[in-house]
Amino acid sequence: xxxxxxxxxxxxxxxxxxxxxxxxxxxxxxxxxxxxxxxxxxxxxxxxxxxxxxxxxxxxxxxxxxxxxxxxxxxxxxxxxxxxxxxxxxxxxxxxxxxxxxxxxxxxxxxxxxxxxxxxxxxxxxxxxxxxxxxxxxxxxxxxxxxxxxxxxxxxxxxxxxxxxxxxxxxxxxxxxxxxxxxxxxxxxxxxxxxxxxxxxxxxxxxxxxxxxxxxxxxxxxxxxxxxxxxxxxxxxxxxxxxxxxxxxxxxxxxxxxxxxxxxxxxxxxxxxxxxxxxxxxxxxxxxxxxxxxxxxxxxxxxxxxxxxxxxxxxxxxxxxxxxxxxxxxxxxxxxxxxxxxxxxxxxxxxxxxxxxxxxxxxxxxxxxxxxxxxxxxxxxxxxxxxxxxxxxxxxxxxxxxxxxxxxxxxxxxxxxxxxxxxxxxxxxxxxxxxxxxxxxxxxxxxxxxxxxxxxxxxxxxxxxxxxxxxxxxxxxxxxxxxxxxxxxxxxxxxxxxxxxxxxxxxxxxxxxxxxxxxxxxxxxxxxxxxxxxxxxxxxxxxxxxxxxxxxxxxxxxxxxxxxxxxxxxxxxxxxxxxxxxxxxxxxxxxxxxxxxxxxxxxxxxxxxxxxxxxxxxxxxxxxxxxxxxxxxxxxxxxxxxxxxxxxxxxxxxxxxxxxxxxxxxxxxxxxxxxxxxxxxxxxxxxxxxxxxxxxxxxxxxxxxxxxxxxxxxxxxxxxxxxx
Numbered sequence: 089x090x091x092x093x094x095x096x097x098x099x100x101x102x103x104x105x106x107x108x109x110x111x112x113x114x115x116x117x118x119x120x121x122x123x124x125x126x127x128x129x130x131x132x133x134x135x136x137x138x139x140x141x142x143x144x145x146x147x148x149x150x151x152x153x154x155x156x157x158x159x160x161x162x163x164x165x166x167x168x169x170x171x172x173x174x175x176x177x178x179x180x181x182x183x184x185x186x187x188x189x190x191x192x193x194x195x196x197x198x199x200x201x202x203x204x205x206x207x208x209x210x211x212x213x214x215x216x217x218x219x220x221x222x223x224x225x226x227x228x229x230x231x232x233x234x235x236x237x238x239x240x241x242x243x244x245x246x247x248x249x250x251x252x253x254x255x256x257x258x259x260x261x262x263x264x265x266x267x268x269x270x271x272x273x274x275x276x277x278x279x280x281x282x283x284x285x286x287x288x289x290x291x292x293x294x295x296x297x298x299x300x301x302x303x304x305x306x307x308x309x310x311x312x313x314x315x316x317x318x319x320x321x322x323x324x325x326x327x328x329x330x331x332x333x334x335x336x337x338x339x340x341x342x343x344x345x346x347x348x349x350x351x352x353x354x355x356x357x358x359x360x361x362x363x364x365x366x367x368x369x370x371x372x373x374x375x376x377x378x379x380x381x382x383x384x385x386x387x388x389x390x391x392x393x394x395x396x397x398x399x400x401x402x403x404x405x406x407x408x409x410x411x412x413x414x415x416x417x418x419x420x421x422x423x424x425x426x427x428x429x430x431x432x433x434x435x436x437x438x439x440x441x442x443x444x445x446x447x448x449x450x451x452x453x454x455x456x457x458x459x460x461x462x463x464x465x466x467x468x469x470x471x472x473x474x475x476x477x478x479x480x481x482x483x484x485x486x487x488x489x490x491x492x493x494x495x496x497x498x499x500x501x502x503x504x505x506x507x508x509x510x511x512x513x514x515x516x517x518x519x520x521x522x523x524x525x526x527x528x529x530x531x532x533x534x535x536x537x538x539x540x541x542x543x544x545x546x547x548x549x550x551x552x553x554x555x556x557x558x559x560x561x562x563x564x565x566x567x568x569x570x571x572x573x574x575x576x577x578x579x580x581x582x583x584x585x586x587x588x589x590x591x592x593x594x595x596x597x598x599x600x601x602x603x604x605x606x607x608x609x610x611x612x613x614x615x616x617x618x619x620x621x622x623x624x625x626x627x628x629x630x631x632x633x634x635x636x637x638x639x640x641x642x643x644x645x646x647x648x649x650x651x652x653x654x655x656x657x658x659x660x661x662x663x664x665x666x667x668x669x670x671x672x673x674x675x676x677x678x679x680x681x682x683x684x685x686x687x688x689x690x691x692x693x694x695x696x697x698x699x700x701x702x703x704x705x706x707x708x709x710x711x712x713x714x715x716x717x718x719x720x721x722x723x724x725x726x727x728x729x730x731x732x733x734x735x736x737x738x739x740x741x742x743x744x745x746x747x748x749x750x751x752x753x754x755x756x757x758x759x760x761x762x763x764x765x766x767x768x769x770x771x772x773x774x775x776x777x778x779x780x781x782x783x784x785x786x787x788x789x790x791x792x793x794x795x796x797x798x799x800x801x802x803x804x805x806x807x808x809x810x811x812x
C-alpha cells in the first residue's frame with residue numbers, strides 16, 4: 089500500500105507517539121578554543137535579553153577586572169578603542185561581548201583567559217599566567233552566580249533556534265514539550281550537531297533546564313502534536329524543493345510545487361488537480377470509468393493495518409487514488425495518494441521518471457477551525473474536511489525519518505540504502521477489506537458505506553457516481569507491474585476468506601468471529617516481531633451495534649438533524665473483543681520480553697537507520713545504538729532503558745508514549761510486565777525499578793508460525809513492516 093502513514097497534526101484524536109525527540113538543526117559548531125558555538129554580530133548577541141541575575145553577576149565579578157585592566161583598549165570610549173568592547177562603559181555592551189569569550193562551564197577554556205596564557209596578550213602585571221588566573225577566578229565567581237543555562241543558550245543555540253526558541257530561517261524551534269531528563273540526554277548526545285561533545289554534563293543539564301523553564305510551560309504535560317518542531321508552510325516547502333533540486337528529482341511533487349510560484353491549494357480536489365489525479369469525467373459511472381476517460385484509478389478500503397488503522401472502517405474508509413496502471417507493466421513517474429477523513433493530511437508516493445526510485449511525502453493542511461483550535465468532529469469527518477483549506481505544508485521522508493511517521497520503516501524493507509517498495513498486503517482476489525461491488529466481502533463493505541453516506545455524497549474527491557466502481561484490482565496491477573508482487577508476510581486473501589466463511593453468518597455478520605489457520609500462521613509471525621500487525625481475519629472489524637449507531641448519526645448529520653459539533657466520532661467503532669486480532673493489542677498471555685517484541689519491533693529494530701535517535705532503543709537490547717556507529721553500554725544504556733519505561737507509562741494521547749497507541753495499546757498488567765523485563769536488563773536498575781516485579785521468563789506458547797515469506801520486491805531481510 090502506498091504511503092502507510094497517519095498524521096494528526098491538526099486533528100482531534102492524538103493517538104500517535106514519537107519515539108525520541110528530533111531537535112536537530114544544521115547549525116552549531118565549536119570554534120577553536122571555545123566550548124560553545126559563537127554567535128556573530130552584536131545585534132544577534134543582544135537578541136536574547138539576559139535575566140537581571142545574570143547581568144548583576146557579571147557586574148559583580150568579571151566586569152570590574154575587565155574595567156580596571158582592559159578598558160584602555162576594549163572600551164568604545166577609551167583612548168585607543170579596539171573591539172571587542174568587553175570592558176565598555178556600557179555594561180550591556182560589555183556583557184554582550186564578554187559572553188562570546190567566556191566559558192562558564194569550564195572557565196579555564198575561556199578565550200580571554202587563553203589569550204593571556206597562549207599569546208601573552210597585554211598582560212597588565214607583567215605576569216601573564218597570574219593575570220590569566222585572576223580572569224579565570226572572576227569567571228568562576230560569575231558562573232557561581234549566573235544562570236549558566238541561559239548563557240549557554242545564547243552562546244550555543246540562539247543563532248540557530250532563535251531568541252525565543254522559535255527557530256531561524258526554517259530551522260527547528262524548541263517549543264516541543266519534553267521531559268527534562270530526555271531533553272538533557274538529547275542535548276548531551278546530539279547538540280550542537282557538528283560537535284555533540286561541546287555541551288555535556290553540567291552544561292547539558294543547565295541548558296536543558298533553561299529551555300524547559302522558558303520555552304514551553306507545558307513541558308511536563310501531555311504532548312499531542314507529533315510535528316510541532318518541524319517547519320511549516322513556505323519555510324518547509326523551500327527546504328523540500330532545495331532538497332529535490334539537489335537530487336535532480338524528476339517526479340510529480342517537484343513538478344507541482346517547486347516552480348517559481350507554488351500553487352494555491354485550498355481543497356482536496358485542488359491537490360488532486362495539481363498532482364494529475366483530478367477526476368475529469370465525474371458523472372460517468374461504472375468500473376470502465378475507473379482509471380479511464382481522463383479519470384485516475386482509485387479504490388476504497390474499509391480496514392487498514394497501516395498507521396491509519398484506528399481511523400479506517402467501512403463508513404470512514406481510506407481512499408487510494410493513483411496513476412492508472414499500464415496493465416502489469418512499469419509505470420514511470422507514477423503517483424499515488426492515500427486519504428482518510430479525520431486526519432488533516434494526504435499521503436503521497438511518487439516514482440522518479442528516470443530512476444523509478446520511490447519517494448514518500450506528507451501533505452498536511454489546515455482548516456479555518458485550526459486557527460482557533462476549535463475543529464469539531466463534523467468539520468473533520470464530513471465533506472467539510474476536503475475543502476476551504478487555509479494553509480498547507482509538505483514533508484518529505486527525510487523530514488519524518490526520526491518520528492513515528494517514518495515512511496521507510498515500512499517501505500524500505502532492506503534498510504538504509506536499499507530500494508523502497510509499494511505495499512499492498514491484500515494483494516490478490518478477493519482483496520478482503522477493499523470495497524468492490526462484485527465480491528462477497530467487498531459488497532458487505534460497500535453496503536455499509538452506502539448506508540451511511542447514501543449515493544449522492546462525493547468522498548475523498550471521488551465523485552459519488554463512481555464510488556461503486558472502487559477497484560482494488562487496479563491497485564494490484566500497479567503494485568505488481570512496478571515489481572512489488574512479493575509482499576512481506578503476504579495475506580492469502582482467498583484462503584483466509586474461505587476459511588473464515590465456514591463460520592455461520594460470515595462475512596456480513598461478524599458477531600461470531602471467524603477462524604483461519606492461514607491467518608493464524610501469519611499473525612504468529614507478527615507476535616514474534618518479524619512483521620507488523622496483519623489485517624483482521626473477518627471482513628468487518630466493527631461492532632455491529634456501534635456501526636449501526638454511527639451510521640444513523642451520520643445520516644442525521646447529512647439530513648441536518650445533527651450539528652457538526654454534535655456528530656459523534658464515527659471512527660472508533662471497533663469490536664472490543666477483537667482488538668488483539670485486529671492488531672491494536674498484543675496477544676494475550678505474553679511475558680514482558682514478548683510484549684516488548686510484538687509491540688515495539690516495528691520502530692525499534694536493527695534494520696532501521698541506526699544514526700537517528702530512535703535507534704537508541706532497540707528490541708534487541710544488546711544492539712542499542714549510540715547513533716555514532718557504536719553500541720550503548722553501561723550507564724548510557726541504562727538511561728535509555730529507563731526512558732523507555734517512562735514512555736510506557738505516559739497517557740495514551742501523549743505522542744511520546746511507547747508503544748504508539750496507533751500501533752498498540754498496553755494495559756496496566758502488560759506495562760508492568762514490560763517494565764519488569766526492561767529493569768531486569770539494566771546494569772544498575774534505576775528508581776523506576778524499585779517497585780517493579782521480578783522478571784521471570786514465561787513465554788507464551790505460540791502455534792507453529794510459518795516461515796516468513798521472502799523479499800518484497802525491494803529487498804527484504806529483518807523486520808519487513810507492512811500495511812494496507
